[in-house]
Amino acid sequence: MINVIIADDHQIVLDGLKSLLEREQDICSVGEALNGIELLAQLEIKQIDVAVIDIDMPLMNGIETTKEIKKLHPEVKVLILSMYNDNEYIRQLIEIGASGYILKNKGKEELVNAIRKIAAGGEYLGDAVIKTLMDEMKKPKKNLSDxxxxxxxxxxxxxxxxxxxxxxxxxxxxxxxxxxxxxxxxxxxxxxxxxxxxxxxxxxxxxxxxxx
Missing domain, CATH: 1.10.10.10 (Winged helix-like DNA-binding domain superfamily/Winged helix DNA-binding domain)
Structure with a gap:
């Protein structure tokens, strides 16, 4: 069973995501938080495999929350749920330890697939996210002559x-x-x-x- 906690500053989003995940036999939604501070407090008392985090939250945003999770609870995998298909956000979150980044406008199937993949030790970037990173490049930086x-x-x-x-x-x-x-x-x-x-x-x- 994959134990998941969800952090988003909109209760309607939390309710919707929890309802979606409860339909999956191998995923258990064991907590929810309205900001990063609440999320970190719950990590102290609950056994969590994957934290699904909105990037844009009050008090402590998704970037700051991810940094704290990887520092205090490195075993917890982080999946970022974002409205922003932004190259800098994506790069920064990968660098600080997020295991996945998907967009909020994607469907349930991508969310569930992402949770399963990163819980198994993999990484997950949605197709649109990968395209954004690739489009940012003016040309490949292949240094394969050496x-x-x-x-x-x-x-x-x-x-x-x-x-x-x-x-x-x-x-x-x-x-x-x-x-x-x-x-x-x-x-x-x-x-x-x-x-x-x-x-x-x-x-x-x-x-x-x-x-x-």
Missing amino acids: EKTQLTKREIEVLKLIAKGYTTPQIAETLFIAHSTVETHRRNLIDKLGVANSKELIRYAIENGYCH
């Missing part, structure tokens, strides 16, 4: 799946390879591309045109 950044065909396949939010077991199943092989490719990608973690791999993939 031998250290030459990627093999298999590494590129793994990179594309990581960028789609696939977990290690999902990548292994898709490519018919062992879990340990996936992790080896992941480490090689991090080393070759000079990034710190999987979130930065996703950012690299988006900026360099691998999310097609």
Whole structure:
């Protein structure tokens, strides 16, 4: 069971999201909050897997709330629910540790899929969000002339799946390879591309045109 808490400053939104999630057998809405401060207080007393957070809240907005969650409760996954399809918001939230970013005008199916994917350890960016990040780029920033950044065909396949939010077991199943092989490719990608973690791999993939 995936335990979810929802934070939004509009009660009607909270009620609607809770009603949607209660229809899913594997998702349990265990709390709601009208701002980031209320959310953080509930995290102290409840076992939460995923926090669904509105980016625009009073007292403590979604960005500040995400920073505090990742500092105090790093095991809690954060899914941002936003009206803003804005490149800077998206980049900033990915950098501070959000596992997903979707738009409020999307349907129930995307919300549920995002919750399930990030609860399983993956990342989730909606198609519209990925398009915004890609449109921001004037041209791909590929720096593959250096031998250290030459990627093999298999590494590129793994990179594309990581960028789609696939977990290690999902990548292994898709490519018919062992879990340990996936992790080896992941480490090689991090080393070759000079990034710190999987979130930065996703950012690299988006900026360099691998999310097609």
